[in-house]
Amino acid sequence: MGVMMKIVRAGLLATVSGVSLLVMAAPGAHAAGMPQLDFHNPLVTGQVIWGAVIFLGFYLVLSQVMLPRVGRVLEDRSKRISGDLDVARSAKQDADKAVAELQQARKDAMAEAQANLQKTLDAEQQAADQKLAEINARLSAEIADAEKRIAAEKAQAFGTLKEIAADTTQALVSRLTGVTPDAQLVAQKVDGAIAHQNI
Amino acid sequence: MAGGSSIDVLGQFELHPVLGGLGEALRFSQSPLYMILAACLVLAFLYFGMRPAAVVPGRFQAAAEVCYEFIHSMAVDTIGPEGTAFFPFIFTLFFFILAGNYIGLLPFSFTFTSHIAVTLGLAVMVFLLTVIVSLKVQGFRFFAHFMPAGASMFLAPLLIPIEILSFLSRPVSLSIRLFANMVAGHVMFDIFASFVIMLAGFGVVGDVFAIGPIAINMALVALELLVGVLQAYVFAILTCIYLREAVAH
Numbered sequence: 001m002g003v004m005m006k007i008v009r010a011g012l013l014a015t016v017s018g019v020s021l022l023v024m025a026a027p028g029a030h031a032a033g034m035p036q037l038d039f040h041n042p043l044v045t046g047q048v049i050w051g052a053v054i055f056l057g058f059y060l061v062l063s064q065v066m067l068p069r070v071g072r073v074l075e076d077r078s079k080r081i082s083g084d085l086d087v088a089r090s091a092k093q094d095a096d097k098a099v100a101e102l103q104q105a106r107k108d109a110m111a112e113a114q115a116n117l118q119k120t121l122d123a124e125q126q127a128a129d130q131k132l133a134e135i136n137a138r139l140s141a142e143i144a145d146a147e148k149r150i151a152a153e154k155a156q157a158f159g160t161l162k163e164i165a166a167d168t169t170q171a172l173v174s175r176l177t178g179v180t181p182d183a184q185l186v187a188q189k190v191d192g193a194i195a196h197q198n199i
Numbered sequence: 200m201a202g203g204s205s206i207d208v209l210g211q212f213e214l215h216p217v218l219g220g221l222g223e224a225l226r227f228s229q230s231p232l233y234m235i236l237a238a239c240l241v242l243a244f245l246y247f248g249m250r251p252a253a254v255v256p257g258r259f260q261a262a263a264e265v266c267y268e269f270i271h272s273m274a275v276d277t278i279g280p281e282g283t284a285f286f287p288f289i290f291t292l293f294f295f296i297l298a299g300n301y302i303g304l305l306p307f308s309f310t311f312t313s314h315i316a317v318t319l320g321l322a323v324m325v326f327l328l329t330v331i332v333s334l335k336v337q338g339f340r341f342f343a344h345f346m347p348a349g350a351s352m353f354l355a356p357l358l359i360p361i362e363i364l365s366f367l368s369r370p371v372s373l374s375i376r377l378f379a380n381m382v383a384g385h386v387m388f389d390i391f392a393s394f395v396i397m398l399a400g401f402g403v404v405g406d407v408f409a410i411g412p413i414a415i416n417m418a419l420v421a422l423e424l425l426v427g428v429l430q431a432y433v434f435a436i437l438t439c440i441y442l443r444e445a446v447a448h
Contacts, residue, residue, distance in 0.1 A: 035212045036378070046225075051316075055234075069249055074268070
């Protein structure tokens, strides 16, 4: 590698020094002048005419045929891409709409079910309340009836009690004293005792 | 190319009539022949590249499309919306010069862009086009450009000649840039290639040393490939810039 580099470097040095030597040693190289500047040569000026004709032809073929063809392909492509994008966009819109509709339908159904449930619950509640009220009314009527009966029986029992108490008192007094007390007086006393006892 | 102790580096630029007397009468040298070849190569490239006209392009078609889009974006980006009208012209100009430069790199071929007559012809065409477009778009306001806006009237006698001179020197600089680049490259090729032949006369030592000029010429081919496309690009982009000034209101 090092040797190669050295050779290349020596070659370069030789070439560079050779160039300067040869350019000095070859004054004839530029004596004729540059062929490009020899404007007396009809071929040199002829290039301008031919160049103009060829350039014009090249321009016409490119601008009328070739470049519109390339442009059409590029335009078709961009149109197709944008068309596909539009289709995809509208499909996405449709899908979004469908999803929204689905969600709306679900929401509606949920609301309807809730409403139905509430209605049923309300109806049940009302029926239960009504039944309860009926039962309460019946029960209170029965209670009132029963209380009335109890009161009647109590009054009757008290009436009987007074007779029993008068009889018992008469019997006790006659047994103790041997004198049968006046029934009216006994009844009076019993009444007094009852009133006194506050029974 | 190398005759004795002298090197004929300029012989490669000489013109010879094609088809003998007919070519001489029509002033038809190998230079127009290579122009036709260049134009045909570009047209064939586009024709065969775009023949499938596929939505999904193959490599060849993609290359043709890249060429189209490269010049198209250059024209539209530089000139503006009016650039589409000038796009075919810029495309023709760029690929005419590029094909000329690249065909000239093939051994035994001829580089028509190394002739000042050709490059000056192209530059004058561009110059006249910009003047015509300027006059058409801007009318007589076009001449107002020779007096920079905002400069004091005191400087006018100095500025106006400078502006006119710089405007008129455009075709000169445009043509000489391309011409000089191509000539310099081809002269270098010729010089280093001649060294190889001369060194061969020195026996084995010369053969070994001949590696140097060959390596340099290989590097030069790479450089010339760059210069060829760069000069075509410079020519085209400067034309675009001149046209932008011409279409500006």
